[in-house]
Amino acid sequence: PHNGGDVGYVAAFQRSVDDGVTIFVTSTVSELTATQAVRVISRIVFGQPYELPPQRVAVTPATLAAVAGTYRLADGSRLVLRADNGRLMAEAVGQQAFALLATGDTASPPGVAEANERARVIVEALVVGNVGPLIAELGEGGPDSAEVARQEAQLMDGRRQRLGAYQSLDVIGTLRAPDGGLRTTVRLSFERGRATNIYTFNRSRRIEDLGARPFSAVELIPSGAHEFRSFDPRGGGSMRLMVEGTVAFAITP
Numbered sequence: 001p002h003n004g005g006d007v008g009y010v011a012a013f014q015r016s017v018d019d020g021v022t023i024f025v026t027s028t029v030s031e032l033t034a035t036q037a038v039r040v041i042s043r044i045v046f047g048q049p050y051e052l053p054p055q056r057v058a059v060t061p062a063t064l065a066a067v068a069g070t071y072r073l074a075d076g077s078r079l080v081l082r083a084d085n086g087r088l089m090a091e092a093v094g095q096q097a098f099a100l101l102a103t104g105d106t107a108s109p110p111g112v113a114e115a116n117e118r119a120r121v122i123v124e125a126l127v128v129g130n131v132g133p134l135i136a137e138l139g140e141g142g143p144d145s146a147e148v149a150r151q152e153a154q155l156m157d158g159r160r161q162r163l164g165a166y167q168s169l170d171v172i173g174t175l176r177a178p179d180g181g182l183r184t185t186v187r188l189s190f191e192r193g194r195a196t197n198i199y200t201f202n203r204s205r206r207i208e209d210l211g212a213r214p215f216s217a218v219e220l221i222p223s224g225a226h227e228f229r230s231f232d233p234r235g236g237g238s239m240r241l242m243v244e245g246t247v248a249f250a251i252t253p
Helices: 034-045 061-067 095-103 112-126 132-138 145-163
Strands: 002-006 009-016 021-027 069-072 078-084 087-093 166-176 182-190 193-201 207-214 218-224 227-229 240-244 247-251
Touching: 009 034, 021 034, 061 078, 061 087, 061 240, 078 095, 087 095, 087 166, 095 112, 095 166, 112 132, 112 166, 112 182, 112 193, 132 145, 132 207, 145 166, 145 182, 145 193
Parallel strands: none
Antiparallel strands: 002 009, 009 021, 069 078, 078 087, 087 218, 166 182, 182 193, 193 207, 218 227, 227 240, 240 247
16 A cells, blocks of 8 residues: 655555455545545455445434534533534534544543643644654654754644634544554644644554644534434444434433
């Protein structure tokens, strides 16, 4: 497999010579990059488990309006639902809400509180031009500090030019990474939009990968007269939200 890209697009190529299969995907959206899509397509082609999106059913604007609102979970995290052009969009802020929206369960792996706090310290420093905490988390043998400072300054300058002045940050939460580590998402809010920084901590709790992408809400697809579901085409779980009158509750394992 091979992939590459630049700001705004990603291309991924995978060839299985012995099986006579070639997969090539390009993408220009942050919700599902070509690299992620190739993994899903590969599962389908080679008969591995995969999930299809739920069948969409029609709902009234009144139903969407009744469900919209801010829901607080036991740990104080928030699940924000809003009606937007006939769709129900969801945003999570905080660990349990983030886990629920991404996996369908509020349970989280060990170490998430520490990862959330370390990511917060990193980003709070980055927005004022201090790369020290990030360099420390990268550990010995990491990239040159001057190069990291240059790249991070370039990233923030670009965001300010597109989105306006920086306003605040929220640690969205942490999930288990595919290799067994932890992946933490931090949302940065600007005058005209939002973006995310993503940090992947390995089993030794050092950052092994970092990324940046635009922030996007998650659509909850109406799958029944009283049910909405999230769907992650990358293979993650899905949240089931049941609605009875003006009451909404999630079904978890």
